[in-house]
Amino acid sequence: MALALSGCGVPAREQGVRPLTPGAVAADQSLPGSSAAQWPQDRWWAAYGDSQLDALVAEGLANSPDVAAAGARFRKAAALAQQAGAALQPRVDVAAEAGLQKQSINMGYPPQFQQFLPRGWNDAGRVSASLGFDLDLWGRNRAQLAAATSEREATAIDGQQAALALAGGIASAYADLDMLFAARDVRASELDAAVKWQKLLSDRQVQGLETRGAVAQGEARSATARAALAQADEALLLRRHQIAALVGAGPDRGLAITRPRLAAVEARGLPAGLTTELLGRRPDIVAARERVEAAGSRIKVARADFFPAIRLDALFGVQSLGLGVLFDKDSTMGSVGPAISLPIFHGGELRGRYRAAEADYDLAVAGYNSTVLGAYQQTADAWTSATLSVRRLAEARAALNGAQEAYDVALKRYTAGLSNYLAVLQVEDALLDAKMNVAGLEANARAADIALVRALGGGFVPPASANSGNPTNG
Numbered sequence: 001m002a003l004a005l006s007g008c009g010v011p012a013r014e015q016g017v018r019p020l021t022p023g024a025v026a027a028d029q030s031l032p033g034s035s036a037a038q039w040p041q042d043r044w045w046a047a048y049g050d051s052q053l054d055a056l057v058a059e060g061l062a063n064s065p066d067v068a069a070a071g072a073r074f075r076k077a078a079a080l081a082q083q084a085g086a087a088l089q090p091r092v093d094v095a096a097e098a099g100l101q102k103q104s105i106n107m108g109y110p111p112q113f114q115q116f117l118p119r120g121w122n123d124a125g126r127v128s129a130s131l132g133f134d135l136d137l138w139g140r141n142r143a144q145l146a147a148a149t150s151e152r153e154a155t156a157i158d159g160q161q162a163a164l165a166l167a168g169g170i171a172s173a174y175a176d177l178d179m180l181f182a183a184r185d186v187r188a189s190e191l192d193a194a195v196k197w198q199k200l201l202s203d204r205q206v207q208g209l210e211t212r213g214a215v216a217q218g219e220a221r222s223a224t225a226r227a228a229l230a231q232a233d234e235a236l237l238l239r240r241h242q243i244a245a246l247v248g249a250g251p252d253r254g255l256a257i258t259r260p261r262l263a264a265v266e267a268r269g270l271p272a273g274l275t276t277e278l279l280g281r282r283p284d285i286v287a288a289r290e291r292v293e294a295a296g297s298r299i300k301v302a303r304a305d306f307f308p309a310i311r312l313d314a315l316f317g318v319q320s321l322g323l324g325v326l327f328d329k330d331s332t333m334g335s336v337g338p339a340i341s342l343p344i345f346h347g348g349e350l351r352g353r354y355r356a357a358e359a360d361y362d363l364a365v366a367g368y369n370s371t372v373l374g375a376y377q378q379t380a381d382a383w384t385s386a387t388l389s390v391r392r393l394a395e396a397r398a399a400l401n402g403a404q405e406a407y408d409v410a411l412k413r414y415t416a417g418l419s420n421y422l423a424v425l426q427v428e429d430a431l432l433d434a435k436m437n438v439a440g441l442e443a444n445a446r447a448a449d450i451a452l453v454r455a456l457g458g459g460f461v462p463p464a465s466a467n468s469g470n471p472t473n474g
Contacts, residue, residue: 010306011351017365019292020372022276030380037269039281042459045171048446049263053174056247056257057167063248064166070159077148077155084148087141090133098125098323118321125326128317128333135312140304143297150294153463154287161283164458170246171450177239178260179443184232186436191225193432197425198222265445267390268452270383281457282375288368295361302357305350308342379455385448393441396434403427403434 045057061067100121109117134141198218204210240254247253271277279285316334320326343350410427413419 010303011354017362017369019289019365020369022279025275025372025376027275027376027380031270031274031376031383033270033272033274035272037271039271039277040453040456040459044453044459045167047263048171050174050261052258052260053171053262056174056243057170059249060166060170060247061163064162064246065248066162067159067166070155070162074152074155074159077152081145081148081152084141084145087134088136088145090131093130094128095130095317096125096127098123100124101321122321123323124321125323126317126319127326128315128319131312131314133312135310137310138304138307140301140309143300143304147294147297147301150290150297154290154294156463157283157287157290160460161287164283164454164460166246168450168454168458170243172447173239173243173246174260175262175443175446175450177236177243177257178262178446179439180232180236180239181259182439182442183436184229184236186432186439187225187229187232189428189435190432191222191229193425193428194218194222194225196421200421200425262446265390265393265442265449268386268449271456274379274456278375278379278456279372280462281460282455283457283460285368285371285375286460286462288364288371292361292364292368295357295364299354299357299361302350302354305353306343308340311339311341313337313339375455379452382448382452382455386445386452389441389445389448393438393445396438396441400431400434400438403431407431 043054046054101124102121103118105117105119136142198215198221201210201215201218205212205215237254240257241251242254243257244251244254279289314334314336316332318326318328318331319333320328320331325331407424407427407430410419410424414421414424
């Protein structure tokens, strides 16, 4: 009857949010995979061929506060899982006490029995061992352990996600530093050209061929070029500070970073089976899936609360008034038997707890779905940018070659006396603009490649204990 009464109070499971499956996300046309392309591997940044970048990433992974915090969260989750697992094991305790005590003679004892009561202060002691075991008939403790285990796996994967984000951040900032060095070269060349232009105008003024207004324009151009060079130096220093912070060091560490020597960016293909394997290749998706599993297990915990809890308890020990007879055979005591706890009326507390667990599950599923959709968008965006950046970079390099050829021709004509230096400077402006454009597009292509690596999971491999399928409905 008790079982029937408690079982009737379990509310029916409401249908909430459903987890997305790979087939539910249309991405085959936007993300065409190829069997020739490979998934990113561990230490993917080594493919850029810069030993300084390798050292910076290694330093960041060892010293970053974000990675350290992720490690601490994992250790906490592992400890909570260990606590949850303890509920499935018998519990044994030993207690002992000894001391002096005085019995009140006038505390409700009839006068005819008072002569038998101990007088004064007497020593007393107690030694006992207790054993308790929860039978867990309805799986409450097992569900709690499953939830804690899923949370532990999720926090472990969070650590790998933090490492991926850190490595990507360092690589992106380092690639940007490379572009800033190239931009500074252009700014320095612009200043050199501006100074030459100013000198040419000054010489022509002396010869009566230019006005003071033209010379002032040349001076303004030189000042503008100096300001642009100072701005380039500022950007370089700020990016060095950023990289130093990313690797967990002070700003002085950034001053030791030399000019990057990154390999040229090559077009990266998408691996075959991307639309189905992406859900297991990204640490944030796998961690979100583990949290859905944890929320589903907590629904089972809340459901088990409606049923009676049965424990087996045993106690054995010795107790006496007078330590001299504490271990006498007549001092033994003990008890053994089951203990049953049955919820009858809690004013809606259990039902509310169950509905809250259902809502938490739906929230976890919604978070998982949002992570999945965001992953597909990030991958599609990165793939689009990476593909088009390489194409745009090829065109910009062709334009740079044309500008360089035009500059070489203008310089030869000037050297041969067929034109003045003014024509050379004008062509040089176009060449510097082309160089700046190439530097920016090279940076964009490298940034898009890094973003694509991160979108594809950056070499992450799910642990064997992680749930490899889709989240289950709790």
